[in-house]
Amino acid sequence: MSAVRISLDDLTVTYERRPAVHHISGCFEAGSLTAIVGPNGAGKSTLIKAIAGTLKPAAGRVDRGSLALHNVGYLPQAAEIDRSFPLNVADTVIMGAWRSIGAFRGVSREQARQAQEALLAVGLEGFERRSVGSLSAGQFQRVLFARLLMQNAAVILLDEPFTAIDARTTQDLLKLIRDWHGQGRTVIAVLHDIDQVRKHFPNTLLMAREAIAWGDTDTVLHADNLRRARNMAEYWSDDATPCAMNEEQQS
Amino acid sequence: MMIYQTLIQPFVEFGFMRRALIACLALGIGSGPVGVLLMLRRMSLVGDAMSHAVLPGAAVGFLFAGLSLPAMGFGGLIAGLLVALLSGLVSRFTSLREDASFASFYLTSLAAGVLIVSLHGSSVDLLHVLFGTILAIDNPAIFMVGGIASFTLIVLALIYRPLVLECFDPGFLRAVGGSGSLYHVLFLLLVVLNLVAGFQALGTLMAVGMMIIPATVSRFWATSLSALMIISTLVATLSGFIGLIVSFHAGVASGPAIVLTASAFYVFSLLFGRSGIVRRLFPKAHLAH
Numbered sequence: 029m030s031a032v033r034i035s036l037d038d039l040t041v042t043y044e045r046r047p048a049v050h051h052i053s054g055c056f057e058a059g060s061l062t063a064i065v066g067p068n069g070a071g072k073s074t075l076i077k078a079i080a081g082t083l084k085p086a087a088g089r090v091d092r093g094s095l096a097l098h099n100v101g102y103l104p105q106a107a108e109i110d111r112s113f114p115l116n117v118a119d120t121v122i123m124g125a126w127r128s129i130g131a132f133r134g135v136s137r138e139q140a141r142q143a144q145e146a147l148l149a150v151g152l153e154g155f156e157r158r159s160v161g162s163l164s165a166g167q168f169q170r171v172l173f174a175r176l177l178m179q180n181a182a183v184i185l186l187d188e189p190f191t192a193i194d195a196r197t198t199q200d201l202l203k204l205i206r207d208w209h210g211q212g213r214t215v216i217a218v219l220h221d222i223d224q225v226r227k228h229f230p231n232t233l234l235m236a237r238e239a240i241a242w243g244d245t246d247t248v249l250h251a252d253n254l255r256r257a258r259n260m261a262e263y264w265s266d267d268a269t270p271c272a273m274n275e276e277q278q279s
Numbered sequence: 280m281m282i283y284q285t286l287i288q289p290f291v292e293f294g295f296m297r298r299a300l301i302a303c304l305a306l307g308i309g310s311g312p313v314g315v316l317l318m319l320r321r322m323s324l325v326g327d328a329m330s331h332a333v334l335p336g337a338a339v340g341f342l343f344a345g346l347s348l349p350a351m352g353f354g355g356l357i358a359g360l361l362v363a364l365l366s367g368l369v370s371r372f373t374s375l376r377e378d379a380s381f382a383s384f385y386l387t388s389l390a391a392g393v394l395i396v397s398l399h400g401s402s403v404d405l406l407h408v409l410f411g412t413i414l415a416i417d418n419p420a421i422f423m424v425g426g427i428a429s430f431t432l433i434v435l436a437l438i439y440r441p442l443v444l445e446c447f448d449p450g451f452l453r454a455v456g457g458s459g460s461l462y463h464v465l466f467l468l469l470v471v472l473n474l475v476a477g478f479q480a481l482g483t484l485m486a487v488g489m490m491i492i493p494a495t496v497s498r499f500w501a502t503s504l505s506a507l508m509i510i511s512t513l514v515a516t517l518s519g520f521i522g523l524i525v526s527f528h529a530g531v532a533s534g535p536a537i538v539l540t541a542s543a544f545y546v547f548s549l550l551f552g553r554s555g556i557v558r559r560l561f562p563k564a565h566l567a568h
Contacts, residue, residue, distance in 0.1 A: 080453075080454045081454070082450065082453040100454060102451065104448065104450035108448070108449070108450045109447065109451075110319075110446060110447055110448070113319060113443075113446055113447040114502050114504045115443070115447055123448075123451070126444075126455040127455060131437075131438070131441045131457070159502050159503070161502075175451075
């Protein structure tokens with residue numbers, strides 16, 4: 029697995045002209061394991077989407093080096109997936125091979141075997157024919173992790189992977205994340221549980237639209253920083269005035 | 280003998296019944312799978328709105344060429360696509376949700392359509408446009424409906440995988456580099472085409488019935504996508520067949536007859552389907568350990 033470094037260069041992403049991610053610069057080192065932490069509305073999901081390439085930056089850029097965009101494994105928030113859709117577990121996992129099968133090509137025997145192995149790795153052996161609607165939230169999250177395994181991507185982006193997930197599943201999935209880290213993949217996860225971050229994630233980006241602190245987890249998750257993040261979020265939740273730095277760039 | 284007279288003889292005896300039957304079968308084959316996807320995308324009401332939106336275009340076609348399906352169909356296609364596109368744009372650039380903008384667009388176009396037809400035609404013409412008339416299905420009409428059904432199946436086969444993915448997990452499709460909006464637009468095109476195909480037999484007000492009701496019925500019986508599509512297609516074609524027979528013997532308009540037949544399937548499934556009311560009220564005892 030060739031490691032990939034992702035750097036943000038003065039990145040700004042806006043929703044309806046209000047900045048959700050504001051002038052963030054820095055980098056996720058190749059093979060690093062980073063948690064993104066911050067209050068609600070801090071722009072964490074927006075940042076993840078910008079890195080995944082599904083949102084266009086309003087200013088600045090995301091530098092993925094030589095990495096093809098499709099070589100990013102992205103786990104969206106659970107709410108964005110229609111779980112009532114009549115699809116079975118095996119088909120969902122196989123979709124992880126999209127990069128090679130695309131819209132038209134058939135699934136090879138080898139890929140079917142890999143999907144099988146992925147299900148085994150997340151502890152869902154024998155669930156192939158079950159419909160995703162019949163799974164519990166934890167089981168479904170395991171399916172999505174199996175799909176990530178199937179994608180075999182150099183960069184893995186997880187948006188709140190453990191929200192509403194039971195402790196046992198969380199532990200199992202954290203182990204997969206540690207494995208990915210061990211294999212030299214660059215992993216970035218949006219998380220809410222500070223203790224979990226302290227325990228499992230070496231690096232942290234604390235943000236509230238802007239980066240409050242970025243680096244070594246113990247240094248970043250300092251009480252002062254956390255308080256600042258909370259204040260920033262409240263300050264920004266007012267209808268923000270247009271950003272002076274943006275105006276300059278546009279003129 | 281009774282059965283032969285009731286079910287088969289009308290089609291042997293009358294050319295217009297044969298043509299209507301072929302049109303209904305083709306319609307069911309196209310609308311069945313499209314309806315299932317429409318339902319799964321939670322766009323049932325959007326489909327309803329679009330069928331009404333077809334009306335003013337059909338009315339303009341009617342102005343120029345009378346009750347000719349290709350002319351009215353072409354007009355309806357343009358109008359339907361225009362409304363689909365405009366409401367998509369409106370919902371993208373304003374804070375209105377898509378369903379709200381669809382509702383306002385279709386009310387406008389329904390009013391405009393009725394006005395145009397009633398200005399230049401009799402109330403019988405208006406009834407035909409609104410509720411369909413099997414008598415007017417001629418050979419060009421059959422070719423059109425058959426062509427649309429074939430086109431629908433081919434396009435669905437081509438975009439099936441990305442379309443399913445776009446329904447299920449749009450964020451993932453975007454992340455792996457698929458263009459979700461492309462498939463969405465292609466799908467909307469199929470919906471409008473099938474509505475245009477449907478409105479001759481069913482009328483603009485009922486055209487969507489052949490899509491939505493069979494799809495809803497299938498939800499009571501199956502859980503996999505392919506089974507849903509097969510059941511929906513079967514129900515749609517059967518409703519067409521039974522509805523035509525009822526319409527013939529009872530002398531009622533074909534559109535309502537076909538849609539009501541589909542509704543009968545719906546009520547039956549609602550009561551006795553695998554996830555229907557009876558099963559829910561009287562569940563089997565769960566397995567003892």
